[in-house]
Amino acid sequence: MHAVARDNGPVAPGPGSLETLLERVSRGDQQAFDSVYTAVAGSVLGLAHRVLRDPAQSEEVTQEVLIEVWRSAARFDAGRGSAMAWIMTLAHRRAVDRVRSAQASADREQRAAARDHSPAFDEVSEQVERRLEREQVRRCLGQLTELQRESVNLAYYRGYTYRETADVLGTALGTVKTRLRDGLIRLRDCLGVTS
Amino acid sequence: MNDSADLHTLTGAYALDALSPAEAAEFARHLAECPACSQEVRELRETATRLAFAVAQVPPPGLRDRVMWSLPEVRQLPPLVVEPVVVPLRGPRWRQRLPYLAAAACLAIAAGAGVWAVQAQRDADRARDGNIQAEQRASDLETLMAAPDATLRTGSMRGGGGATVVSSQRLGRTAFVYHDLPPLGTARVYQLWYSQNGSMIPAGLVTPGRTDGAQLLAGGPRGADAVGVTVEPSGGSPTPSGPPVMVVPIPS
The missing domain is CATH 1.10.10.10 (Winged helix-like DNA-binding domain superfamily/Winged helix DNA-binding domain)
Structure with a gap:
């Protein structure tokens, strides 16, 4: 992720850009999806956690969003915005949908006390x-x-x-x-x- | 709501998913006829995405596997041929890029960070071989980065290279993440100092011969107003023997 961002800067999608990766994902490329995961999972999880507060629900939403990315990668349209914005919009909507359901709002306050995971070493x-x-x-x-x-x-x-x-x-x-x-x-x- | 000027002010609320489903649907129809609104929504969505980066977390280790394992069971959708009404964001093709490192200011630290990662990985390999010290050091760096009050300040070195100083008052720790330091030969070293009310307190030596890396400073940042770097004879000095080649202020 960093290598991609550093090398490319503000230019057209390169071979490692998220847009290019999504195109490969849309053809069923799991290796490309693994790179997408690396690039977006932290932000998706962090956003879900911020909205939902509950770590367990946040992980569920993150999983749902990532699987949705896999499922509908072919429907990403670069003409409408960046791949990152597309994914984060999916993530925000899903988190918001959940938080607006009564069930979630009852649960999340109770479970909000759970602690974050400690960061992985690498x-x-x-x-x-x-x-x-x-x-x-x-x-x-x-x-x-x-x-x-x-x-x-x-x-x-x-x-x-x-x-x-x-x-x-x-x-x-x-x-x-x-x-x-x-x-x-x-x-x-x-x-x-x-x- | 039917007034178009009034509708236009909804770009912000729409980009933040803050409309009711009915309002969102109405606004989406409006977007299809309003290229200026579509453009603004795109930009505001892009902006909201940055708000998401700012709260990113490290995912738990098992999550990647759980997602990857489920892929073979998920049927992938074909491309959409007909545009759906709910996402009518049309407009000119716009510049693509990875937004998360947009700020040019990040370049220096990104380079340092990359090295940090490589070094941390090396340390990890060594740790696996039983080098507990390296493991501890990496864990300290990691804890420091995760500290809620951690601040980053970047400076450049006279004569080339640069560094970022990461410090946390709460943890009482400071790290020096450096890159492209001019080589000094074997007789001299870079020495780190805390500057406190004009006096310099020794805070360790940069590993001799290394031009890129990261290390924790000896001692804590409490009371210090800056981190300084000097060039000293091999082994270091009790007080600086010359003017600093770099000074990076730290918030107290």
């Missing part, structure tokens, strides 16, 4: 990258107004609808809609996201 370098990513995101989140930041946090990391977000924040619906949008736009500019 993942140290990935952690450096994650840490950098985290620092950058944290810095950029810090540049949002409080209302923007809280709205984005509640919607993305907790899976709230914008109505729930407005309710929790005691803010008008229209304001939350606008804050979600201009907050993300500010984040996009701060993070240098292009598409």
Whole structure:
């Protein structure tokens, strides 16, 4: 994953890019899928865990998302966005679907106490990258107004609808809609996201 | 809701999956007719993806196997010929890239990290042969990286090369991840120091002859405002014998 990212930088999909890997996966290439797993599993799991809180459910969702990637790799369309965004959208939706079901919300608070797994030994370098990513995101989140930041946090990391977000924040619906949008736009500019 | 300007403000909520199913479906129909909205949703989704990287975790060891084992039983779908209504994100083909290392600032540390990984792997191999020390060291590095308060600061070395200093006040540990250090020959070494109120406290030597690697500093970062590097005679010195070739501030 790092080798790919370092060597390629912001250029067209190379032989090791996630887009190319997905194309191979769509033809049943399990080795390519293994590389996809390496590139995305940590983010999928982390996001699911953030939304669901429950480690067991987070793992289930991660497994579901990855299998969904295997199943529908042929339906990924590079014209619509990056492979990473496609996978993370699948992951977020699935986590959010779960959290919005009553069953999950009852369970997750009870089971939230379980601890994370300790990192595997050969993942140290990935952690450096994650840490950098985290620092950058944290810095950029810090540049949002409080209302923007809280709205984005509640919607993305907790899976709230914008109505729930407005309710929790005691803010008008229209304001939350606008804050979600201009907050993300500010984040996009701060993070240098292009598409 | 039917007003198009009003609909347009929903790009953020849509990208964050914060609409009800009915609203999402309505907005998806709108997207099909609004290239500007589609473009914005793509960018905001890309941005949300970065929020996901920021909370990445190391998956438990068994997960990969569980996923891989289940693949042979999962039938893969053929490509879609007809566009579904739920994902009508059309638009110009846009630049592809791996977004997770987009920041150019990451390059230096990524290089260092790669070396760290290689070195850690070597250490792991040695650990398997019974070198408990290496195992312990790698485990310390790993714990440091996972610390919630760990900070990273990157600096470049006068004369070439660079390094990132990872420190955690909570753990009281600091690591020095370096790459491309100019070789010094056998008579001299790079020495690490904590800088504290203007005085330099010895914090260990970079393994002689090594240009890329990672190591934990002797002692903790408490009270220190920076990590400095000097060139010293082989074996190191009790106080710096010259000006530092690199100083990396650390948050206190």
